[in-house]
Amino acid sequence: MHIEFSFFTSRLLTDLPPSFLLFLFFAGVDFKVKFVSLGGKKLKLAIWDTAGQERFRTLTSSYYRGAQGIIMVYDVTRRDTFTNLSDIWAKEIDLYSTNQDCIKMLVGNKVDKEKDRVVSKKEGIDFAREYGCLFIECSAKTRINVEQCFEELVLKILESPTLLAGSGAKKNIFKQKAPEAGASTSGCC
Numbered sequence: 001m002h003i004e005f006s007f008f009t010s011r012l013l014t015d016l017p018p019s020f021l022l023f024l025f026f027a028g029v030d031f032k033v034k035f036v037s038l039g040g041k042k043l044k045l046a047i048w049d050t051a052g053q054e055r056f057r058t059l060t061s062s063y064y065r066g067a068q069g070i071i072m073v074y075d076v077t078r079r080d081t082f083t084n085l086s087d088i089w090a091k092e093i094d095l096y097s098t099n100q101d102c103i104k105m106l107v108g109n110k111v112d113k114e115k116d117r118v119v120s121k122k123e124g125i126d127f128a129r130e131y132g133c134l135f136i137e138c139s140a141k142t143r144i145n146v147e148q149c150f151e152e153l154v155l156k157i158l159e160s161p162t163l164l165a166g167s168g169a170k171k172n173i174f175k176q177k178a179p180e181a182g183a184s185t186s187g188c189c
Helices: 002-013 054-064 079-096 111-116 121-131 146-158
Strands: 024-026 029-038 041-050 069-075 103-109 134-137 174-176
Touching: 029 146, 041 146, 069 079, 069 146, 079 121, 103 121, 103 146, 121 134, 134 146
Parallel strands: 069 103, 103 134
Antiparallel strands: 024 029, 029 041, 041 174
């Protein structure tokens, strides 16, 4: 699953100039930064790509704390990746996520391999309903719906004021980008 999500996030970030990206790799977690403009706001996304492998579970649990959005990715051509979501990862998220209003999204990847599909779209929708997640299917290979996954998650986070009220880098990993010098600002905050 780590490979799936890493490719998924790398496809989102590949069109950006290198100056916009910060890549760090340590102990099963890949950290990426992306700047986006959505809903008239400039935002900085801090993306913690935790490995979906069992051996990294003790490390990744700390990254759920303070998360404002969590994307769970499974491979529609591999039943085990879907089963692991309900058996392991969804429980981990419920146990360690500290933001009650954290937006969760379930993403079925590899829809470009429809003939190899073993997890139906209905199963994904049912899982998302059961765990209170947004749901979308995509293909990291062909880029179908990859941008939309992140955009939809970001827009939902922006709609939840309690998620934006936190402070500190660990609690608030989804921050608005500071305005450029000389740029006019508006709003109450």
